Amino acid sequence: MAITVVxxxxxxxxxxxxxxxxxxxxGAATYFSLAASFFTEVRVIAVVGEDFGPAEQAVFDARAIDxxxxxxxxxxxxxxxxxxxxxxxxxxxxxxxLNVFAGFQPKIPEAYRDSQFLFLANIDPVLQRRVREAMPDxxxxxxxxxxxxxxxxxxxxxxxxxxxxxxxINDGETRMLADNSNLVQAARSVMSLGPxxxxxxxxxxxxxxxxxxxxxxxxxxxxxxxxxxxxRVVDPTGAGDSFAGGFFGYLASQSELTPGAFRRAMFYGGVxxxxxxxxxxxxxxxxxxxxxxxxxxxxxxxLTHLD
Amino acid sequence: MAITVVxxxxxxxxxxxxxxxxxxxxGAATYFSLAASFFTEVRVIAVVGEDFGPAEQAVFDARAIDxxxxxxxxxxxxxxxxxxxxxxxxxxxxxxxLNVFAGFQPKIPEAYRDSQFLFLANIDPVLQRRVREAMPDxxxxxxxxxxxxxxxxxxxxxxxxxxxxxxxINDGETRMLADNSNLVQAARSVMSLGPxxxxxxxxxxxxxxxxxxxxxxxxxxxxxxxxxxxxRVVDPTGAGDSFAGGFFGYLASQSELTPGAFRRAMFYGGVxxxxxxxxxxxxxxxxxxxxxxxxxxxxxxxLTHLD
Numbered sequence: 228m229a230i231t232v233v234x235x236x237x238x239x240x241x242x243x244x245x246x247x248x249x250x251x252x253x254g255a256a257t258y259f260s261l262a263a264s265f266f267t268e269v270r271v272i273a274v275v276g277e278d279f280g281p282a283e284q285a286v287f288d289a290r291a292i293d294x295x296x297x298x299x300x301x302x303x304x305x306x307x308x309x310x311x312x313x314x315x316x317x318x319x320x321x322x323x324x325l326n327v328f329a330g331f332q333p334k335i336p337e338a339y340r341d342s343q344f345l346f347l348a349n350i351d352p353v354l355q356r357r358v359r360e361a362m363p364d365x366x367x368x369x370x371x372x373x374x375x376x377x378x379x380x381x382x383x384x385x386x387x388x389x390x391x392x393x394x395x396i397n398d399g400e401t402r403m404l405a406d407n408s409n410l411v412q413a414a415r416s417v418m419s420l421g422p423x424x425x426x427x428x429x430x431x432x433x434x435x436x437x438x439x440x441x442x443x444x445x446x447x448x449x450x451x452x453x454x455x456x457x458x459r460v461v462d463p464t465g466a467g468d469s470f471a472g473g474f475f476g477y478l479a480s481q482s483e484l485t486p487g488a489f490r491r492a493m494f495y496g497g498v499x500x501x502x503x504x505x506x507x508x509x510x511x512x513x514x515x516x517x518x519x520x521x522x523x524x525x526x527x528x529x530l531t532h533l534d
Numbered sequence: 535m536a537i538t539v540v541x542x543x544x545x546x547x548x549x550x551x552x553x554x555x556x557x558x559x560x561g562a563a564t565y566f567s568l569a570a571s572f573f574t575e576v577r578v579i580a581v582v583g584e585d586f587g588p589a590e591q592a593v594f595d596a597r598a599i600d601x602x603x604x605x606x607x608x609x610x611x612x613x614x615x616x617x618x619x620x621x622x623x624x625x626x627x628x629x630x631x632l633n634v635f636a637g638f639q640p641k642i643p644e645a646y647r648d649s650q651f652l653f654l655a656n657i658d659p660v661l662q663r664r665v666r667e668a669m670p671d672x673x674x675x676x677x678x679x680x681x682x683x684x685x686x687x688x689x690x691x692x693x694x695x696x697x698x699x700x701x702x703i704n705d706g707e708t709r710m711l712a713d714n715s716n717l718v719q720a721a722r723s724v725m726s727l728g729p730x731x732x733x734x735x736x737x738x739x740x741x742x743x744x745x746x747x748x749x750x751x752x753x754x755x756x757x758x759x760x761x762x763x764x765x766r767v768v769d770p771t772g773a774g775d776s777f778a779g780g781f782f783g784y785l786a787s788q789s790e791l792t793p794g795a796f797r798r799a800m801f802y803g804g805v806x807x808x809x810x811x812x813x814x815x816x817x818x819x820x821x822x823x824x825x826x827x828x829x830x831x832x833x834x835x836x837l838t839h840l841d
Contacts, residue, residue: 450837
């Protein structure tokens with residue numbers, strides 16, 4: 228099944244303890260698309276500027292990602308500059324230039340409308356909602372958000388949550404959204420806002436999948452996937468978006484969405500995140516093979532299973 | 535196989551968001567012994583004061599724990615007062631009174647000398663080393679420590695590490711001991727100081743078992759166990775010591791220390807930690823049954839396994 232994703236396609240300049248890169252291809256929709264493309268057909272909705280050239284287009288083409296929904300606008304692409312020198316687990320934003328993203332009005336190509344899977348990457352909830360409403364036939368809708376929208380755009384975000392099947396956010400965002408420091412209670416409270424599933428990403432500690440309680444359903448539907456203990460993290464940028472791409476891409480590749488499919492999707496999410504951080508930007512995803520992915524999936528199993 | 539444990543038997547006063555308890559039975563050796571007693575025979579070496587009465591003795595007796603090595607000294611027992619009101623994941627120490635612990639000279643009863651398993655709970659490394667040297671026949675020796683000893687008593691601690699098979703510490707302690715923020719690199723560096731295995735406890739995110747690299751050995755011997763996502767943490771005190779008790783107790787109950795036994799031990803560690811935090815002090819461990827333990831073990835498997 229095809230996935231349509233709406234989000235940012237951008238350029239990042241990052242510095243980490245390992246080194247630095249200037250203006251490398253990035254953005255949530257880019258990481259998501261590349262990761263998901265190993266599992267299923269992916270269609271992107273975004274806006275880029277004149278600095279998005281043939282080299283950037285080639286990255287999407289190499290993974291057969293549909294970019295007809297990437298609008299070219301006069302000006303420069305979204306640009307983010309960040310540093311992980313103080314803390315590899317949390318980026319310090321040095322500079323953000325919205326550029327063409329400031330006036331982004333998502334346009335959905337006709338060819339995208341039959342997508343059964345829809346992913347709303349981290350953008351203004353007003354835009355997320357607009358895309359959601361324009362794709363009423365999507366069978367499974369997942370989305371991401373961040374502290375900025377939770378804090379300062381709560382009413383718009385709450386509207387988006389009503390239309391989501393699955394929300395993917397991190398620990399801090401879950402606690403902030405629920406205003407509750409206990410993760411299990413916070414997860415429950417977030418799901419009462421709409422999504423029937425919540426994936427909480429714990430960074431280097433893995434992720435947890437929560438299901439909304441259904442009477443008589445086993446409580447044990449909660450599922451924890453590990454993160455791969457890596458002895459060298461080059462650049463953490465995009466790990467969460469790559470997780471989402473692996474998770475949602477794998478689900479879209481399945482003929483039936485069984486509990487087992489969701490468990491494996493959590494593992495594939497972790498696998499894709501673990502590859503992304505091994506190199507700067509999208510470098511690792513660009514060079515990756517499905518064989519490497521399945522090999523690491525087997526290592527994840529070995530890492531966590533009793534026998 | 536019997537375990538001998540040396541450590542503190544103490545009284546704690548704690549306040550948490552749920553409530554408060556004054557002077558409840560606590561101390562690393564107490565949590566460890568109670569947790570391990572569900573798996574194997576346990577013998578304790580500690581010192582207590584005149585405030586340790588029949589009620590406290592009865593807690594050990596009810597679990598058939600050998601207390602002949604608990605010395606009664608004039609004065610009061612070790613006392614700790616802490617608060618989790620600001621942060622449930624980190625205690626703020628309000629008061630520490632060493633009392634009889636200040637002059638603690640561990641005395642090992644003759645009947646303990648054939649213990650094949652030895653656990654050195656978090657006490658002065660000088661005492662840990664003395665006990666280690668007095669038990670040269672112990673087949674498997676594990677231990678714990680804390681930031682205070684790592685920072686201010688490093689040379690003594692390094693001597694202890696040389697005599698350990700397994701060190702159990704948390705993330706922050708691992709990074710501090712190795713002076714390295716990457717956990718995998720830090721683990722490797724800690725194991726180069728002596729222990730051939732390192733268990734890193736990640737609090738609410740579970741724990742990771744690292745093995746010293748042996749040429750030609752599978753890298754995948756690293757193992758991650760989950761922590762149980764709890765919707766109500768009453769008192770986090772003793773979670774780590776209970777983890778150690780479950781982990782080491784289970785190992786001591788096994789006729790062969792296979793890789794599978796270590797994996798299951800990691801799960802049992804997490805199980806015992808998860809019970810401890812459900813009530814104040816040792817209340818939950820006191821009322822626990824082996825049946826409940828095995829039921830939660832099965833839930834842990836369900837929580838993490840793909841099928």
